[in-house]
Amino acid sequence: MSSAIQSRQSRTRVKSTASLAHRLAExxxxxxxxxxxxxxxxxxxxxxxxxxxxxxxTFQPLARTTEQWGGGPFANYVEFFKDPFTFESVWLTxxxxxxxxxxxxxxxxPLAFKLRHRFRGKRFLSTLLVLPITLGTVLTAxxxxxxxxxxxxxxxxxLDTHIIDQPLQLVNNYLGVMFSLIISGFPFAFLLxxxxxxxxDPSIEAAARTLxxxxxxxxxxxxxPLLAPGLATTFILTFVLAFSVFPSARLVGDPGGDTxxxxxxxxxxxxxxxxxxMASTIAIMMGVIELVVIAFVLLGRSFFYKGSTGGKG
Amino acid sequence: MTISASSFDALQLKNVGRSFGGQDxxxxxxxxxxxxxxIALLGPSGCGKSTALNCLxxxxxxxxxxxxxxxxxxxxxxxxxxxxxxxxxxYALFPxxxxxKNVAFGLQMRGVPRAEITRRxxxxxxxxxxxxxxxxxxxxxxxxxxxRVAIARAVVLEPRxxxxxxxxxxxxxxxxxxxxxxxxxxxxxxxxTTVYVTHDQEExxxxxxxxxxxxxxxxxxxxxxxxxxxxxxxxxxADFMGYRNLLDLTVETVNGSEARVSGRGLSLAGHIVHHAAxxxxxxVAIRPHDLTVVEPGASTSGLNTVEATVQVVExxxxxxxxxxxxxxxxxxxxxxxxxxxxxxxxxxxVAPSRVLIYQADLAAEAGSPVTQTPLESVAS
Numbered sequence: 046m047s048s049a050i051q052s053r054q055s056r057t058r059v060k061s062t063a064s065l066a067h068r069l070a071e072x073x074x075x076x077x078x079x080x081x082x083x084x085x086x087x088x089x090x091x092x093x094x095x096x097x098x099x100x101x102x103t104f105q106p107l108a109r110t111t112e113q114w115g116g117g118p119f120a121n122y123v124e125f126f127k128d129p130f131t132f133e134s135v136w137l138t139x140x141x142x143x144x145x146x147x148x149x150x151x152x153x154x155p156l157a158f159k160l161r162h163r164f165r166g167k168r169f170l171s172t173l174l175v176l177p178i179t180l181g182t183v184l185t186a187x188x189x190x191x192x193x194x195x196x197x198x199x200x201x202x203x204l205d206t207h208i209i210d211q212p213l214q215l216v217n218n219y220l221g222v223m224f225s226l227i228i229s230g231f232p233f234a235f236l237l238x239x240x241x242x243x244x245x246d247p248s249i250e251a252a253a254r255t256l257x258x259x260x261x262x263x264x265x266x267x268x269x270p271l272l273a274p275g276l277a278t279t280f281i282l283t284f285v286l287a288f289s290v291f292p293s294a295r296l297v298g299d300p301g302g303d304t305x306x307x308x309x310x311x312x313x314x315x316x317x318x319x320x321x322x323m324a325s326t327i328a329i330m331m332g333v334i335e336l337v338v339i340a341f342v343l344l345g346r347s348f349f350y351k352g353s354t355g356g357k358g
Numbered sequence: 359m360t361i362s363a364s365s366f367d368a369l370q371l372k373n374v375g376r377s378f379g380g381q382d383x384x385x386x387x388x389x390x391x392x393x394x395x396x397i398a399l400l401g402p403s404g405c406g407k408s409t410a411l412n413c414l415x416x417x418x419x420x421x422x423x424x425x426x427x428x429x430x431x432x433x434x435x436x437x438x439x440x441x442x443x444x445x446x447x448x449y450a451l452f453p454x455x456x457x458x459k460n461v462a463f464g465l466q467m468r469g470v471p472r473a474e475i476t477r478r479x480x481x482x483x484x485x486x487x488x489x490x491x492x493x494x495x496x497x498x499x500x501x502x503x504x505x506r507v508a509i510a511r512a513v514v515l516e517p518r519x520x521x522x523x524x525x526x527x528x529x530x531x532x533x534x535x536x537x538x539x540x541x542x543x544x545x546x547x548x549x550x551t552t553v554y555v556t557h558d559q560e561e562x563x564x565x566x567x568x569x570x571x572x573x574x575x576x577x578x579x580x581x582x583x584x585x586x587x588x589x590x591x592x593x594x595x596a597d598f599m600g601y602r603n604l605l606d607l608t609v610e611t612v613n614g615s616e617a618r619v620s621g622r623g624l625s626l627a628g629h630i631v632h633h634a635a636x637x638x639x640x641x642v643a644i645r646p647h648d649l650t651v652v653e654p655g656a657s658t659s660g661l662n663t664v665e666a667t668v669q670v671v672e673x674x675x676x677x678x679x680x681x682x683x684x685x686x687x688x689x690x691x692x693x694x695x696x697x698x699x700x701x702x703x704x705x706x707x708v709a710p711s712r713v714l715i716y717q718a719d720l721a722a723e724a725g726s727p728v729t730q731t732p733l734e735s736v737a738s
Binding site for chain 2: 246248249251252253254255256257258259262266267270271349350352353
């Protein structure tokens with residue numbers, strides 16, 4: 046016992062001959078971390094401080110809010126949950142973001158499967174699928190209006206050929222925003238699913254074939270379970286993208302009705318009602334709701350196998 | 359042992375070929391496999407052996423030819439209906455399923471009742487001695503154990519044919535030897551018809567009843583290990599079978615199947631394997647085992663003798679592998695029973711019957727018949 050203590054003491058007394066950087070590294074400190082300092086300053090100044098400031102704002106409601114809704118410093122939150130006009134926007138946003146994210150992920154799967162093999166025209170097809178990533182939302186919205194609006198090419202063509210006699214209402218409503226979310230979100234989903242799929246060793250599927258599994262069984266029993274964690278991640282990313290939809294909800298949507306999304310409500314509170322603290326409250330609640338959905342998806346993801354899938358990953 | 363082979367009489371490959379974008383990967387493979395036989399497809403990488411195996415498994419469609427089992431075509435069946443078991447080089451286990459469920463997978467696909475699945479899986483795991491790892495995930499096992507799971511997964515279905523694609527090449531040397539014995543043991547106890555792909559001639563020789571040597575998609579020779587070992591059909595097969603001394607010489611005189619060849623300061627009497635005429639350029643193959651250092655005082659009558667200087671000596675257990683160089687600068691790989699020292703002058707001796715003379719041009723040799731052992735002569 047005493048000798049153990051002694052040896053520990055003697056060990057501390059022995060001066061290490063290694064360099065300072067090496068000694069720090071042994072304690073898990075990388076001396077070069079100070080290079081991160083400028084970035085940290087930026088993060089604190091441009092993200093942490095404004096974010097904290099925004100949270101602070103939510104507890105400083107306007108006098109008229111406190112009067113109407115009560116709740117003292119929580120008046121903004123009371124209004125958010127009690128005012129049907131505000132709270133409804135949560136469901137309106139969900140109704141857009143959830144189906145859009147689901148559609149993007151689910152449709153990516155068969156396309157990623159198809160594009161895994163080599164064939165003529167593969168590069169052309171994948172370029173076509175990914176190209177919309179380069180278009181901004183505003184450009185997409187403008188294109189949608191020109192193509193699918195009441196006086197757009199599509200309607201004029203259909204009217205001129207007498208296939209329809211009333212123009213189709215494809216933009217300035219729920220559908221228009223959905224199209225826009227799919228056009229901008231699908232390339233992300235497709236790229237992610239493709240890379241997750243290429244991480245699965247093809248010989249695993251070949252093994253399932255030789256064991257007598259048809260394509261349906263192979264997909265359900267082998268590929269899907271291995272792909273599921275990746276699909277969950279993809280879903281989260283496209284969902285977050287779609288949830289914060291703003292420009293298209295205004296440009297190709299029905300901002301007063303079906304596509305009165307949360308981002309739009311926050312903008313309105315800030316721009317039209319000069320209610321800065323309510324705008325902050327809506328923005329914070331957007332984040333909270335996204336986090337709740339993400340937590341649910343991650344909880345589901347934790348039940349899947351997440352280890353190596355044997356491929357080039 | 360209730361796991362056993364489902365039976366058929368013969369599996370026939372008729373002119374099986376496969377090309378990729380106009381490139382021939384496999385050309386006219388003709389082979390008849392009898393039930394219970396262990397066939398090794400042997401060749402360097404890119405020779406078409408894996409292509410042949412994938413064609414058999416149904417993972418690659420044939421470009422031409424047919425595969426027949428008892429005169430019924432199977433090449434038109436998709437892989438999942440062929441009832442063949444396959445063991446992959448990288449094991450290809452399902453990483454998200456336990457060992458047990460990996461082995462049970464094929465049985466579940468066939469709709470076998472649950473009680474029977476449990477019994478057969480337990481049996482298969484006992485066979486490869488992995489009972490205590492049944493509930494682990496593949497990632498928790500060593501390479502050798504993973505490969506045993508892969509083998510159990512294939513044989514539990516009692517397949518008509520087991521295909522193995524270089525199953526040992528990802529294992530270290532010691533494990534490779536152990537697994538080799540294991541595979542041989544399984545084959546002997548279950549009698550499963552097996553086609554085994556490898557680039558390791560030693561593995562092929564020790565495991566197989568018959569070997570098929572491939573080069574650039576073409577069959578070079580089909581025969582028993584002994585036939586290939588002692589009488590390679592051309593210098594390429596000889597090279598593959600461990601004839602490390604390949605000498606480009608010229609024929610001087612021919613006397614029946616004997617000839618004298620010379621060049622590079624050597625003059626040897628040798629055995630013509632197929633055909634050779636005077637002044638042909640030939641490639642002479644001699645196995646290091648046959649070219650030995652003659653002990654001082656031993657008789658050299660009837661042997662070719664070569665004077666050489668020892669360069670490198672390697673101890674290989676019971677004997678010594680020696681690299682020697684002749685006065686004309688030709689390197690030779692020889693064996694010695696006692697250790698010479700580098701720099702020693704030695705006399706090397708080789709029997710004329712073990713100096714094999716081949717046409718240097720493989721195409722010139724190709725016209726000669728390749729030894730195909732008749733089916734009946736193969737011991738099962």
